[in-house]
Each structure stands twice: as structure tokens, then as C-alpha cells.
Amino acid sequence: MTGIAIHKPVMPKEVLEYLDIRPGLVYVDGTLGGAGHSSMILEKLGSTGHLYSFDQDQSAIDLHQDKANSIENWTLINKNFAEINNHFLSHGLKITGGLLLDLGLSSIQLDNPERGFSFNSDSELDMRLNPEGDIKAQDIVNKYKEKEIADIIFEFGEERRSREIAREIIAKRPFHNCKELGDLIKNIYARRSNGKTFKVHPATKTFQALRIAVNMELDVLKQVLNLDPDVFETGSRIVVISFHSLEDRIVKNFFRDFKQGNNGIKLEILTKKPLLASEEELEYNMRSRSAKLRAAVVYKK
Numbered sequence: 001m002t003g004i005a006i007h008k009p010v011m012p013k014e015v016l017e018y019l020d021i022r023p024g025l026v027y028v029d030g031t032l033g034g035a036g037h038s039s040m041i042l043e044k045l046g047s048t049g050h051l052y053s054f055d056q057d058q059s060a061i062d063l064h065q066d067k068a069n070s071i072e073n074w075t076l077i078n079k080n081f082a083e084i085n086n087h088f089l090s091h092g093l094k095i096t097g098g099l100l101l102d103l104g105l106s107s108i109q110l111d112n113p114e115r116g117f118s119f120n121s122d123s124e125l126d127m128r129l130n131p132e133g134d135i136k137a138q139d140i141v142n143k144y145k146e147k148e149i150a151d152i153i154f155e156f157g158e159e160r161r162s163r164e165i166a167r168e169i170i171a172k173r174p175f176h177n178c179k180e181l182g183d184l185i186k187n188i189y190a191r192r193s194n195g196k197t198f199k200v201h202p203a204t205k206t207f208q209a210l211r212i213a214v215n216m217e218l219d220v221l222k223q224v225l226n227l228d229p230d231v232f233e234t235g236s237r238i239v240v241i242s243f244h245s246l247e248d249r250i251v252k253n254f255f256r257d258f259k260q261g262n263n264g265i266k267l268e269i270l271t272k273k274p275l276l277a278s279e280e281e282l283e284y285n286m287r288s289r290s291a292k293l294r295a296a297v298v299y300k301k
């Protein structure tokens with residue numbers, strides 16, 4: 001392995017198969033994270049072609065910059081993947097091999113209590129994937145109107161108790177840390193459950209919703225999937241791994257629209273249904289359990 005893979009890459013064999021790494025071509029990893037996938041791509045590319053790895057989190061870039069400095073055909077870019085099209089256009093670059101997106105957050109971010117992603121942490125409710133971003137989760141829960149909070153929790157968390165949770169948030173705010181909010185939601189569920197225990201933390205959906213809102217995750221996904229024919233060459237591959245139904249629906253719909261031909265690009269879809277992780281992988285990587293992989297080949301019309 002070329003990088004420091006602290007985060008276990010999801011569906012590694014499938015990613016390599018569907019990206020179809022061919023020497024000499026240009027690939028983009030839009031979500032560097034722990035560099036698990038980037039390392040595998042580089043290993044297959046050898047000293048030919050080029051890999052550009054994006055991450056909006058400077059700390060992910062910092063973790064791999066020394067290594068990247070020693071590999072001539074690996075460039076790290078601290079930008080949101082929504083900017084890939086513009087970055088490539090403005091630098092006169094083309095994606096000839098393929099683009100990989102492994103959405104969401106890495107174990108490195110999740111396991112760092114200070115980033116504010118975990119229910120039991122006494123750190124502030126931050127949840128920014130880009131630590132320079134304007135809005136933290138605590139701005140939403142402490143400042144937004146009740147209806148806005150309820151809508152975010154319902155739309156991005158598909159949480160059926162969204163209105164009740166929003167009402168209690170307004171009554172109990174301000175919140176100073178993750179645990180206070182996690183406990184509030186746990187209490188709402190506990191009151192309604194007659195002592196039943198929960199396999200999944202009751203705040204999971206609300207935390208997901210806040211994270212999506214803070215990072216505008218659905219908007220940036222739509223932006224990067226708006227494939228530009230001046231950036232993607234015929235034969236290049238698109239591989240997207242998503243972790244919840246809202247993201248997967250966006251990928252599926254974009255693929256369907258581009259299959260008919262759109263904006264000078266036609267996609268051949270390689271995965272009629274999304275691929276799931278194998279039983280074998282689930283045994284060593286729990287994070288894979290909700291992963292869905294979709295892949296396509298680009299043709300220019």
C-alpha cells in the first residue's frame with residue numbers, strides 16, 4: 001500500500017474493477033479521506049498516468065502530503081469535489097480514466113470527538129467536513145426557527161419524530177455539546193418506548209440530517225454529477241459509493257438522465273442495481289453495511 005490507510009476502504013475490489021485502472025490515464029479520487037482507495041489506484045497505475053485526490057478537509061490532505069510529495073503522479077487538492085469540473089477546466093486537464101466518490105465522512109473524522117459527529121461527545125456540535133466552513137450544527141439547533149429545524153430533520157434524516165424533536169430543541173436550547181442533543185433525542189424515544197432498548201442510537205437520523213445540512217451534501221453531489229463533456233473523455237468511468245437512500249437516489253437519477261444523453265454526454269450504466277458489500281467484507285468492515293456502489297462509463301455524443 002502506498003498511503004496510510006487508517007480508514008478501511010469500502011468495497012476495495014469492486015472499486016478497482018469498476019474504475020478499470022488503465023496505465024497512463026488520469027483518475028480523480030474526489031474523497032481522499034484515509035487514502036485507502038487512492039493508494040490502491042496508485043498501486044495499479046504505477047508510475048504512469050496521474051491521480052488527483054480531492055478533500056475539503058485540510059487535515060486529510062496534511063495526513064498524506066509528505067507521501068504525495070514523493071510520488072510524482074499523485075496530486076492532492078484541498079477543495080470541495082463540487083469544484084472538480086471547474087478545477088479541471090481552468091487547468092486544461094481532462095479525466096481520461098475515471099472519477100471515484102466515496103461519500104460522507106471517514107473513520108478518522110468520526111473518531112475525532114472534537115469534530116462533533118458523535119452522540120456521546122462533550123465537544124461542541126460542529127459537524128463541518130471542511131473546518132473552514134461557515135455553519136456549524138450548533139448554529140442550526142441554537143439559531144434556526146422551529147419549522148426550519150423540523151424540515152431539515154425530516155428531509156435529510158427521514159425522521160418521523162422531526163416535529164417533536166424540533167419542538168423540544170427550541171424549548172431546551174442553547175445546546176453546548178453533542179451529548180446534550182443526543183440525550184434529548186434519546187429521552188424523547190425512551191418516553192415513547194415503554195423501556196424498550198434501541199439497537200441504533202435514536203439520534204442517528206437527526207445527526208445525519210444536521211451533517212447533511214451543514215455540509216450541503218446533497219447539493220455538492222448534484223454539482224459534481226453534472227458531468228462536463230469538456231472534462232470527461234469517452235471511456236472514463238464514474239464510480240460512486242453512497243451510504244444512505246437520499247444520496248443513492250440522486251446518483252440513480254443522474255445516471256438515468258445521462259443514460260438518455262444529456263449535455264453532450266451519454267452514460268452506459270454498469271450496475272443495473274447498486275452493488276452491496278460482500279458478506280466477507282462485512283465481517284471486517286462494519287462501515288460497509290450501508291454502502292451502495294453505482295458505476296457507469298462515459299461516452300461523448
Ligand SMILES: C[S@@+](CC[C@H](N)C(=O)[O-])C[C@H]1O[C@@H](n2cnc3c(N)ncnc32)[C@H](O)[C@@H]1O
Nearest residue numbers: 009031033034035036037055056080081102106
Ligand atoms: C468516506 S471518506 C473517504 C475514504 C477514502 N475513500 C479512503 O479509502 O480512505 C470521505 C472523505 O471525503 C471528504 N469529503 C466528503 N465530502 C466531500 C466533498 N464534497 N468534497 C471534498 N471532500 C469531501 C471527507 O472530508 C472525507 O475525508
